[in-house]
Amino acid sequence: MASPQGSRAPLEFGGPLGAAALMLLLPVTMFHLLLVARSGPARLLGPPPYLPGLEELWSPWALLLCLTWLGLQAALYLLPARKVAEGQELKDKSRLRYPINGFQALMLTALLVGLGVSAGLPLSALPEMLLPLAFAATLTAFIFSLLLYLKALVAPASARAPGGNSGNLIYDFFLGRELNPRICSFDFKYFCELRPGLIGWVLINLALLMQEAELRGSPSLAMWLVNGFQLLYVGDALWYEEAVLTTMDIIHDGFGFMLAFGDLAWVPFTYSLQAQFLLYHPQPLGWPLASFICLINAVGYYIFRGANSQKNTFRKNPSDPRVADLETISTATGRRLLVSGWWGMVRHPNYLGDLIMALAWSLPCGVFHLLPYFYLLYFTALLVHREDRDERQCLQKYGLAWHEYCRRVPYRIVPYVY
Numbered sequence: 001m002a003s004p005q006g007s008r009a010p011l012e013f014g015g016p017l018g019a020a021a022l023m024l025l026l027p028v029t030m031f032h033l034l035l036v037a038r039s040g041p042a043r044l045l046g047p048p049p050y051l052p053g054l055e056e057l058w059s060p061w062a063l064l065l066c067l068t069w070l071g072l073q074a075a076l077y078l079l080p081a082r083k084v085a086e087g088q089e090l091k092d093k094s095r096l097r098y099p100i101n102g103f104q105a106l107m108l109t110a111l112l113v114g115l116g117v118s119a120g121l122p123l124s125a126l127p128e129m130l131l132p133l134a135f136a137a138t139l140t141a142f143i144f145s146l147l148l149y150l151k152a153l154v155a156p157a158s159a160r161a162p163g164g165n166s167g168n169l170i171y172d173f174f175l176g177r178e179l180n181p182r183i184c185s186f187d188f189k190y191f192c193e194l195r196p197g198l199i200g201w202v203l204i205n206l207a208l209l210m211q212e213a214e215l216r217g218s219p220s221l222a223m224w225l226v227n228g229f230q231l232l233y234v235g236d237a238l239w240y241e242e243a244v245l246t247t248m249d250i251i252h253d254g255f256g257f258m259l260a261f262g263d264l265a266w267v268p269f270t271y272s273l274q275a276q277f278l279l280y281h282p283q284p285l286g287w288p289l290a291s292f293i294c295l296i297n298a299v300g301y302y303i304f305r306g307a308n309s310q311k312n313t314f315r316k317n318p319s320d321p322r323v324a325d326l327e328t329i330s331t332a333t334g335r336r337l338l339v340s341g342w343w344g345m346v347r348h349p350n351y352l353g354d355l356i357m358a359l360a361w362s363l364p365c366g367v368f369h370l371l372p373y374f375y376l377l378y379f380t381a382l383l384v385h386r387e388d389r390d391e392r393q394c395l396q397k398y399g400l401a402w403h404e405y406c407r408r409v410p411y412r413i414v415p416y417v418y
């Protein structure tokens with residue numbers, strides 16, 4: 001469908017019908033997971049234990065807490081940053097500037113939460129509020145996406161995202177019409193991608209750990225592992241915050257319901273699923289198996305970080321001594337593609353590392369339930385779909401050079417498998 005605005009990007013996610021289905025399916029799945037995690041049988045594929053009424057979902061206190069959290073993270077975002085980074089070049093040849101203070105926000109949040117807990121803040125009561133909090137976050141994401149859609153109506157054409165301007169209201173609302181919606185220098189997409197959801201995720205994990213300690217005297221080894229691994233992942237994302245500026249979400253995708261809901265609700269409430277499961281279904285875990293799982297997480301992290309850093313270093317400065325010796329192929333755009341090092345092993349080595357880590361996050365929950373493996377299953381689907389979208393974009397950008405890269409590096413994510 002050609003858009004009235006002139007953008008001819010092919011429709012993704014199954015077009016308007018797919019977008020409408022996802023807008024319904026994603027929140028329903030999130031609430032299903034929250035309900036099933038606390039039920040006795042914890043069956044991913046079974047029906048939820050019961051259907052919650054509105055009085056169990058809606059709480060003005062949960063909404064207030066959700067908005068206070070967003071306000072706190074926004075205030076931390078506005079604090080002076082150790083560095084201001086420039087994003088990729090935009091259509092109008094300009095570059096946006098982004099504060100690099102995400103790790104500082106994580107540390108300050110930890111300090112504030114630590115002070116709060118020592119002053120009697122009942123953090124371990126948070127798990128009891130997950131359902132109304134998830135509802136408040138979903139509501140916030142929906143209203144926020146509506147405001148973003150309206151804001152895009154008055155944005156200049158150069159500010160539009162390549163994909164979210166088909167002319168179909170549902171599809172554009174889902175994908176997002178504006179690429180980098182901002183008020184003054186406050187960038188909503190960049191803020192949401194890394195702050196409230198990711199930091200909220202580790203806070204929920206911590207609350208679940210504390211509640212387990214209250215219930216059973218001390219947190220289990222499995223709970224420690226899940227908390228440690230996911231804290232490392234979030235800490236890494238914020239430490240290497242600048243790297244997010246070269247991801248598909250920032251460069252290509254508009255800011256609509258998909259990312260607003262994904263960042264503000266989906267990430268904190270479904271990515272904490274393993275810790276939720278462990279609170280209600282304690283799992284025995286000995287040190288030998290725990291050490292093996294730590295090794296799996298370390299291997300995944302090594303590949304994930306190595307691949308992401310290698311590409312970011314290369315994109316920032318191809319003559320950097322750490323990447324200058326790597327073999328590359330030239331493209332008509334002037335940008336080169338790495339064909340050795342991590343990016344010569346498979347075409348998305350960072351996805352491979354991420355998937356190995358996802359496995360390590362589920363293993364502490366044992367092998368008798370499918371529920372804690374939901375993240376691994378969803379993430380595999382997300383990355384396979386994402387890889388396919390990225391391949392199409394790269395083919396469009398690099399043409400013959402991309403074909404040559406695919407010939408030299410035939411596997412996409414898993415060597416000799418896929």
Ligand SMILES: NC(=O)C1=CN([C@@H]2O[C@H](COP(=O)(O)OP(=O)(O)OC[C@H]3O[C@@H](n4cnc5c(N)ncnc54)[C@H](OP(=O)(O)O)[C@@H]3O)[C@@H](O)[C@H]2O)C=CC1
Nearest residue numbers: 246247248249308311336337338339343350351354386390
């Ligand atoms: N936990 C989660 O829920 C999620 C995590 N992620 C993680 O986010 C990270 C970023 O992922 P994503 O944005 O999808 O994609 P990538 O970081 O893999 O970026 C893809 C881009 O990299 C560049 N590129 C591809 N091949 C090469 C090459 N051989 N040499 C140099 N540049 C190359 C291309 O852009 P160009 O050439 O224009 O630079 C391409 O568009 C990943 O580690 C992923 O695992 C992603 C989604 C969800």
Ligand SMILES: CC(C)=CCC[C@@H](C)[C@H]1CC=C2C3=C(CC[C@@]21C)[C@@]1(C)CC[C@H](O)C(C)(C)[C@@H]1CC3
Nearest residue numbers: 026193194237244247249258259261262263266267
């Ligand atoms: C199913 C659904 C609601 C779709 C939205 C997908 C989003 C949840 C993800 C899209 C890309 C993401 C990234 C991260 C989190 C999940 C989302 C928002 C990320 C911030 C996680 C931490 C990583 O280190 C990262 C910074 C590379 C990563 C960037 C992409």
